[in-house]
Amino acid sequence: MGKLTLVLSLFMSIVLTAQQYEDVPYLQDYAVKFELQESVKGVHLKQVRSDRNLAIKMLSADGLLNAFENELSLDLQYRPLTDMKIVAIDNYQNQFVYLTDTSVLSNAWGGTFEVEHGLQQPTHFVMGSEFTALVSSANTLKLINKEGKILWETNQNGLDLISLKYDNRKNRFLLLGSNAIYGVALAKPELKKLYSGSNLTAMAVYKDDIVVGTNNGIITLTGTALKESEVNQKLPWTEITAIKNINNDLWLGSTKGAFKLREDGKYDYYASKRWLVDDEVIDIAKGPDNSVLIATKTGLSQINFVSMTLAEKAAYFQKIQRLRHIRYGFTANLELKTPGDLTTGYYHDTDNDGLWTSMYLAGELYRYAVTKDEDAKQNAYEAFEAMERLTALPPMDGFPARSFERDGYEMGLHANGFSEEWYKKHVAENGRIWRLTDDGKWRWKSTTSSDETCGHFYVHALFAELAPDQEWRDRAIHQLKIQMDHIMDNNWYLVDWNGKPTAWGKWNPKYVNSFPINVGDRRLNSTLILSFLQTTYHFTKDEKYKKAALKLIKKYGYDENANRPATTIGFVEGQDLSDRWNHSDDEMYFLTIPGFVNYSFTEEQRAKHFETVKSHWEVERSEKNPLWNYLFALTGSTTIDSEESAWNLREFPMDLIDWKIDNSHRKDLIMIEPNFRSQTYSEVLPGDERVLHKHNGAYRNNGGNAKQEYAPYIYLLPYWAGRYAEAISAPKQ
Template sequence: MKKTFKAGLILLIALINGNYLLGQGNTEQYWKPVADNPYLQERREVIPTDKPIDQVAILDEVVYTVKEGKLFFLQGQGLVPVKGAPEKITKIEVLKGGLWVSSNSGLYLFDDKKWAKISAEKFVDFCMHLNQVHVATTESIFKYEDGKLTNIMPEGGYLSSDVTMFMEDGTQLLADPVTLGPITAIESYSQTLHILQPGKLVQLAGKVVNEHLIDWGNLPSNNTNDLLSIGSKLYISTDRGLGLLRGTSLTQIKGTDGLPVENTAQMVKGFDSDMWIGTPRGLIRMTADEFHYFGSGLWLPDNKVNRIASTKNKVVAATEGGLGIIHYEPYTLQKKAAHYEQWMEAYGHKRMGFTHLLSKRNGEWFRDISDNDGAHTATYLAAMSYKYAVTGDEADREEALDAFQAMLFLERVTPIDGLISRAVFSRKGDPGTMDNRGSGGLPAKWYATADSLWYWKGDASSDEVIAHYYSVAIFHDLVAKGKEKELAKEHMTRMTSYIMDNGWKLIDADGETTRWGRWNPEYLLRPYGYEDRGINGLEVLAFTYATYALTGEEKYKKGYDQLVKWGYPENTIKQKKTFPPSQIAPWDDNLALESYMILLPYEKDPDLRSTYLRSLERTFEIKRMEKIPWFNFTYAALTGNDADLGAATQHLREWPLDCTNYSYNNSHRDDLFVEKGYISYEGGVKAISPREVAALRESRRAIVLDGGRNGNRIMEPTGYLRDYWKGRYYGFIKAPTVSDKNLLTVEKFSGTNLGAKPYDGTERPDYLK
């Protein structure tokens, strides 16, 4: 019967080449691999202040700010007053190598060493025009030349663009002089000065104040704010979207076009042909074909952005709560994976081979000994198994072995063969915290071991069970050698035998069926458990057949056949719930994908494969709009079909480097719509980028708009590691072709005990000795 295992192994090897259906009459591959090219990765820096920051500018890489009308420069994490600066400052901007400062006492120029007072007037805006600095009061525009300002108004005054003012000889008779004001902003576009007045855009064409420059289109609103020229485009910000002037045609950019917030204010040029937009509800980066939203919490100390400044590799936002600085660094996805592995070490997410999130209590970080330690550790075990299969690095194998032994421990720590625990807590020296909640909000069940060394958490659920099978099967096929393979098979047989011998139920140490450990027909095929018939049926089919495939023991094949006779396969087709949205459990999607991954590669019967594939097709179509790599990569691996791999890979690029779970809010946005080409089946109105939420684990959803823990939780980044290395293993993501080590690896994190203290409790048993 060992031929069955070998066939499964060959099949997994074939998956690498995209031929997952080896021997099934279909070896076509409809997906194309995605290159891991260098990209610009955001890194956060937030500097809170006691008072709002009203202005910001960057001169020679020094950040200058205005707080309560006074000028400061940023030094480290603090603001230092600038000597000799005027007070009651209203605006600052860097032009032609100098810092222009407008205050109630006049206009000043600072070159980082000395101050020069240029004028006693108060100015509202500055711009570069024909390579010279131009400044504007509310009524006039001046050119700065040879150290002084000159009013650009021609002798005799300005002319009007109103054709009724022209005489036959081209002269004009004006009852009232033509004025430029009230000026709110100025900008040079197509070598012509453009002037923003309240609700109106005008053009200074030589002597003529052209009020009729727009042939087609209208401004989104009369409440106008700012002007910005980039190449062939002139942007006008308003409270109801952006106006875009190209030539003499004015179009609008609204929430329906992807603009996250329509109430736009200041705009500045970026560093990569992009534009930055400040709003009262966050910061926006606009690239050639997409918008990036940066809200308070992760990126900003406050959502109200007052001013923005940009330089070659960073953007600084002045907000009501301080400074938000977004640094950009060249990265590859492989480098990001290395960053997250360093993060897990530096922040102490690992303990005895388990992985944990961290929670802050009384200012100190602790590992949560949670309700699903097995499921969370299984994600890391799968990640390291995929990684070792790609790299062959012994250090990666050791990581996988450590996590595998932790999974074994969850079963060996209980007094009953085959019964797994949710978590294990050392009764001596464990700095973690025991979770006092159990399944469905019930009180936790903690049991002491006979040797008094450990507490183990009972009432294990189907979540935990399928996670064991998925991760241990992957470990068995990709990492295990010798005794390790036998331990992996033994682990699965002990669990499967215990469940089968108890009538397809998981019986806890108290003799009662666990709350969610039910796969028996009396539960799944009756009204009480009917809602679980699809997902639980898929799980039990998967782990029973996987156990048979890896061991060849007929006991498990007979058990599987009995499940088939009960009609379990048919129930899997609609296992994915879609209604009502409020009762959809995101973790069920994770369980389903783990089940598919250990059922479809082993099952050969064409009729049953057809049923399971229909189930997978339906599930993926529902989840497709979220672009989460775990769903896309699994679907592509098991079908060979196209699975939006480009979108899934982009999802990985958009993960934030900081895994702290800050609060986030997106429900206020104006771009909440389902993208073209996708359909929402679960009530989601938009697939939210990882950049715009928080680092989430394996059960993540991309359609949750608001959430977070206000910086009081740090998530382990195992979801990224699993998805990235799975993508590499199956060839969906190509290996980077760059040779620069700085684009492949990261330096070791500086500092110690950045998160939880090191584990100093009882050592976990070593099952490989």
């Protein structure tokens, strides 16, 4: 560990104690989905229930279905049930109870509970106390006791019955019709209208109230007389189809997903194939082991809640990273030939293999520094070798390729935004992006940009600090030197195989200072090149890098450019300079700030650099990005958003498929005016309710196509950076 890093680590272990997040277990949610087996595809689904034996059953128009190993198939377990016409299913004392065309019965309690109801074409039933059952048909209600005696019977024509509930608080049955709610007291049965409304769809007893769903929101009814106390349309969606009180949590289903009321009055939203087989909810029920069952039009989803620490979540993602996301030592997304189907996954190159790999490699270096786990070291060394080869394959000294692949298997078509048509015309014929190695076996990808270079300098410096073996540290320092020399020897450009600068690898003063002072490129590129020079000088102690940096500062104003506050970006005389803030530039900036601040030439310079970084961090705070917070902490900050960062890590989804997500219909979110930062809502959405991204799209709420699984380094890097910065404690049980 370098002297400066050691000092910072000791300093932060003192100042961050008050802000350290204590990694105690929390409830992590994830979905298990059950799709209809081919033999029952298209069947009409009605209800879902589970019992104390952890069994999950769905009722369909074709009979009972069993949920097992991600499929719904015909339930053949109880042969007598297969010959019965089951109308409805319920759960009583955590056991299955069935309404058939002749009886109410159960296979629990030794099969002793079975009463005949005598109704023609029964439609609904519900169990009350002491095995009483309220059963309905289109025109009759019957209350039957355990012995089969009819306790009460009445005509129910005109009720347009939707559902029956038992209210154990008041020992009464509640009947929901499309335009009214009725009550029947068990002690003295009598049908009484309790509330009149319209377009009613669902109902649940919640706390001391009754919550009623409608086609346009929910109504809360309170008191004995059921007076309206609240009408709520600020929901993820207002066309309500189901409401359930599960363990004192209020769950609501709609035609566009399910949602759970939180203590703060907002909702956790479960929609899209990340969570549900489809979004049209038909029923919600308590599931096994603290789970919630959400039946939809074409299948079943089980939302599980398990006790987990952030460390355990990281361990889970580490397994996924190694199992499905390593290509030649690079970190790689898994492309899916069939959308959503991991069994069809394959690898291919991207424009930014070096950058993404640097971020995984950095996470493993932080993990090794914290745990001294040999597995972390091996993973880091393997990734480093892949990155090392990026500069070994091109014939230009110190030029890092974007990627490499065996000849004939290269696939990336989108370098610098080029279209497939452009690629076929210019690249496939002339090889302008993909270059063949001398042995004719490999292709390396040219056109490397500044974001790739940021990744290299960030992680090679970190490698030189944290790798335990001197030989390997020296190899990382060599990478810093040859890449810095390439840029300096080529007049502050990345110069490609054709002798021309790449589109974005430009740090030359003529280029940098051509931008107005309010344009982000001027500030960012000045910051990058100063950080690269400081970093290389720090590890080599070669004065030429320091002299070059001081020349850029004194003659061309690079320190002034770099130290300009982030709040000046994007506006000249009140006018936007571009239509949006570039969040990929934020990614480059924050990966660069450890070198920019920590390797400053003087304490005075360091203080100025730190204040500038702080101004950028202040702008980015609303994103609640843990990586930005923890990298800021690693520059010596005594103030970071610890809880916001931990919230982001807790809300990070366990399912990393790029599912199609749509939040555009939500009525529970506060939209703000179109703005330079492309922020849509007043606050950033939880990670499991929006599109996945690589730290450069916090406000990207809609999109996705299920054609890839993201590599888990996007969680692993911020988690281990937080552990290294001592902003996250070791796991505690």
